[in-house]
Amino acid sequence: MENIKLENLTLIEFLELISGYNEIKEYTIKINSTNTKTGNVGEPLEVTGRINDFKELNTNLPQLEKFIQELENENNHSYTEIEIYNYLKKLxxxxxxxxxxxxxxxxxxxxxxxxxxxxxxxxxxxxxxxxxxxxxxxxxxxxxxxxxxxxxxxxxxxxxxxxxCWNFYRAKRLLNDKLKKDNNLVELQKFELQARLISLRMGNKILDYEIKEIEKKLECKEDINSKITLLNDYIKTLHQSQVSCVPIDEEINAKGNATKQLIEWLNIELDFWHKKKGFEKQPKQKNIQDELWFNVGLFFATGVIPMEKKMLKLSVNQLAKDLGNTSFRPYINQSINHTHTKGDKNIFLYNDKLLEIYNHCIKNKIPIEKEFQDKIQFD
The missing domain is CATH 1.10.1200 (Non-ribosomal Peptide Synthetase Peptidyl Carrier Protein; Chain A)
Structure with missing residues (x-):
């Protein structure tokens, strides 16, 4: 007899079948009774029990034997892992x-x-x-x-x-693995988001300082730049891992832990350089990179704002605060909602500004999201 087709079963029917529950639960069957002396057919008898109970009755009742045979045919089939996988995938x-x-x-x-x-x-x-x-x-x-x-x-x-319950726990393990892998990918995306933020901030903050001694200045720039390069390599690796859906949990955990440690280390390192003797905050000459729209646009270009909005489900106020400047709020709000009002702060309405951000990213080898590039009109 062929296996029962899993795709035709409800979830409860599927669980009862693969867990072996059907083999041990109680059944009730009505058996026709016949008076052996008169041959008259009486009221059907109700018999309740499990499959083994029915076998132990040791009767020659055709109805009971047929019922036992049908139950065993239904329950004695084995299902491959791919059959269980396909059922759960569809479900x-x-x-x-x-x-x-x-x-x-x-x-x-x-x-x-x-x-x-x-x-x-x-x-x-x-x-x-x-x-x-x-x-x-x-x-x-x-x-x-x-x-x-x-x-x-x-x-x-x-x-x-x-x-x-072998097949039941196999199905349960399969679903838990899928859930774990999905959660790990979310963690990786969070690490990538943190890494991008740190990379941008490190690249910008070092421009805020002048170092008196040229040796210290070179030492600082070389050290910071090497760490930014290292961090960007991690970002690239993590991004590729997400696209290809990392196959091995150990690899996910290793990359996640390594990135987390790297981010913590970079924060400490950056703090050290800013407190180190020889750093002196200088009044900066205003340039385009000081503009609020430019900084917000940079966060859009590198995918930081879309990623935070999607993954962390932050409000516009929370986004601005998380990005380090509450003044970003109107720019983020209007740019996300595509508004068109007086005194517009929607950066996507100004192609010249988008080109400024694009050229800055190209010059400094900052990765740009395709979604941002698609909004730019190139002559």
Whole structure:
């Protein structure tokens, strides 16, 4: 007999099948009764029990034998990992994060409220039937505040059903792996976002200072530039990893941890240089890079604002604060919402400004997001 097609099953039917629940749950069957003396057919008899109970009746009732055979045919099939994978992929809309969480929650409820309850009952019966010593576990009674003992059903289940739920836990592990991988990718995106912010700030802040001694000035610039290069290499690696969907969890964790440590180190290093003797804050001559629109535009060009808005779901006020200047707020707000009002601060309405930002990025080898480039009109 062919396997039941998984795609035709509801989630509960799927869970009952792959967990082995159908093999141990109770069934009720109506059996036609016949008077052996008169041959008259009487009222159908209702028989309730599990598959093994029906087998032990040891009768020659054709109806019962047929029912047992049908149940065994349905339950004795094995399913490959790819069949289970394809069912879950379709059910969760290609492993959508939210839908995976919903299915995992349903599995948790089914496991504790249905599967374990049935397994516990059968395990207890098997222990009594075989004369095995029942393992006990101590627990604190909420009402009496005293310690009582109860059967250790987990130990009993493992002994009576060592392989019953194999496919169920395989499906559960698969979904958890998908969820973990998705969460890791979100963490990587956060690291990339932090790295871009640090890179931009380091590149800009060093211009705010003049160092009296030329040796210190060169030493500082060389040190900072080498670290910016290193950081940008990490950004590139992380970005490529996200696009290709990193296949190995260990690689994700390693890159994530390394990047986090690097960012912390760079912050300490930058703070050290700014406090080091020989630095002296000088009044700056105003230039285009001091303009609010330019700085906001730079954050758009490098993908920082779109990424923070999408990933962290920050308000415009929170975005401006997070980027280090609350005066950015109107520029961010109007640029995101594409507004067109008097005294416009929507940077995307001014192609000359977009070109200024673009040329600055090209000159300083700053990566530019394609979405930003597409908004520029080149002659």
């Amino acid at each position: 969760t809309d290609n492993f959508s994060n939210d839908e995976v969480k919903i299915v995992l929650n349903e599995m948790e409820v089914f496991e504790n409220m249905e599967l374990f309850e049935e397994m516990n009952e059968v395990s207890e019966l098997e222990y009594k039937r075989n004369g095995w010593e029942m393992p006990l576990v101590e627990y604190k009674n909420i009402m009496t505040k005293k310690f009582d003992k109860m059967p250790n059903y987990k130990v009993m289940r493992n002994k009576v059903f060592p392989f019953l």
